[in-house]
Amino acid sequence: MSKGEDTRQTIIDTAHKLFTRQGYHGTSMRQLAKEAGIALGGVYNHFSGKEDIFRAVFMENHPFLEMLPAIEGAQGETIEDLVHDAAAQMLAAIKRKPDFINLIFIEIVEFKNTHTHEIFETAFPRGVQIVARMEEAQGSLRAIPALMLIRAFIGLFFSYHLAETMLGEITPPEFRENAMDYQVDILLHGILERSEE
Amino acid sequence: MSKGEDTRQTIIDTAHKLFTRQGYHGTSMRQLAKEAGIALGGVYNHFSGKEDIFRAVFMENHPFLEMLPAIEGAQGETIEDLVHDAAAQMLAAIKRKPDFINLIFIEIVEFKNTHTHEIFETAFPRGVQIVARMEEAQGSLRAIPALMLIRAFIGLFFSYHLAETMLGEITPPEFRENAMDYQVDILLHGILERSEE
DNA sequence: CCTACCGATCGGTAGG
DNA sequence: CCTACCGATCGGTAGG
Known part of the structure; x- marks a missing residue:
């Protein structure tokens, strides 16, 4: 798995955890980025926005x-x-x-x-x-x-x-x-x- | 029913409609106030906060x-x-x-x-x-x-x-x-x- | 019940 | 020219 794919998967897994625990609107992009271990801006290299992240979480889980x-x-x-x-x-x-x-x-x-x-x-x-x-x-x-x-x-x-x-x-x-x-x-x-x- | 009770009930009914359609975090206090026909600040004469409104909606419905x-x-x-x-x-x-x-x-x-x-x-x-x-x-x-x-x-x-x-x-x-x-x-x-x- | 406004935080994007 | 990402900040909005 490449570095990029690995980061993308980390974001999805972290988002899955936070969304199911706190809800969608209850989870901020900043918290998500922080817990995934990358900068906020970096998230947007992998996803076009917050809803795109939910979509990936939903499809995988x-x-x-x-x-x-x-x-x-x-x-x-x-x-x-x-x-x-x-x-x-x-x-x-x-x-x-x-x-x-x-x-x-x-x-x-x-x-x-x-x-x-x-x-x-x-x-x-x-x-x-x-x-x-x-x-x-x-x-x-x-x-x-x-x-x-x-x-x-x-x-x-x-x-x-x-x-x-x-x-x-x-x-x-x-x-x-x-x-x-x-x-x-x-x-x-x-x-x-x-x-x- | 007094004017105050009437306003309170209008807020609850409007909130019920908006929460079920848009979610809790997806509904803003400003939108709720506007659709209920009162100013934002006025909502807080009837409820201590947004969660208090959800509680009333939840208990009634x-x-x-x-x-x-x-x-x-x-x-x-x-x-x-x-x-x-x-x-x-x-x-x-x-x-x-x-x-x-x-x-x-x-x-x-x-x-x-x-x-x-x-x-x-x-x-x-x-x-x-x-x-x-x-x-x-x-x-x-x-x-x-x-x-x-x-x-x-x-x-x-x-x-x-x-x-x-x-x-x-x-x-x-x-x-x-x-x-x-x-x-x-x-x-x-x-x-x-x-x-x- | 309203107007005016606060500290903070929101989702998203800039140039490098 | 690519990828992966940074620190800083955008315009607007959150609950109060």
Whole structure:
């Protein structure tokens, strides 16, 4: 990696850290430059402006790019095993980068989703492949469009993460203990055909 | 209502509109004052500062205050009817105030949830009552803690709304058609005891 | 509730 | 002529 690419990556990583912790407008170019170890003016050799930096951070760290591999790499013989394994990997991805979903909030609040279509263009083909895989194994699944199943699955993690973020420190423990297990259980029960087990 | 209270309310309503559309840091005190029809300095006769205004907006317009009545007012003989009716009312509440959830994003990104505990203190007792009601009617419900059922139900709407916001304009229609119906169907199937219907 | 104004800091750019 | 970056400062705006 050249010196220039290295500096550019340092700026992106520093911006990612600061934006998710302090928000976009809450982070100044001066603070960003200082923490990245370069002068303010130097930032503009790599990016045309502040929004250009957010765009790069968003493209490199979008939650979908963490979630898709977790789903794609799920292992298991039965649907139950597949979903449980995918859920475990999603949970691990969330814990690895606990505030990566903040990027989506910034994108919605500050940029009105103007960058989301770029992410979607790269994520969509991979989503199609996942749908195809699910439809192959659809033996014991209920007759629900695969897109709706994926949406329910991904939605479960967004709402789980949102609830943990919002309520984590202020709710009684029984509101959160084993919450993920229960939510996955409800989802599984909701998408599987009823059968005599 | 006195003149002063009227002005205060105008500031809150204007701030609510601007914050949800432009974000917190994206809205200046000057713009807020101008759109509220008063001078910049006059705002500080009603609020101690910008954060104080957000706090008032947040307390008056928190999504929970829209969602709780929708759940509390649900009508129906069976669990299915109750959930379907509650879902319909939640959906109506979302459509009435399409970007009210942005307040939560601002609270998370800009304020790190510092105001959420205030909301929770007023919302919690009402949540307890809903739990009690659900446990009375728990005949055909699976053995899942009522708090987990409420969490799944509320989470469904957050993730639905988030998906609509993020993907609304850029996804093919089949990703969204009847999405709410399918998600409610999956939830219902997931929380109801299997029975010979 | 307004006019007038503050210390400081904002995102971005100058020449070298 | 290139790259990567500097110290200094631009015109405007932030909350108060």
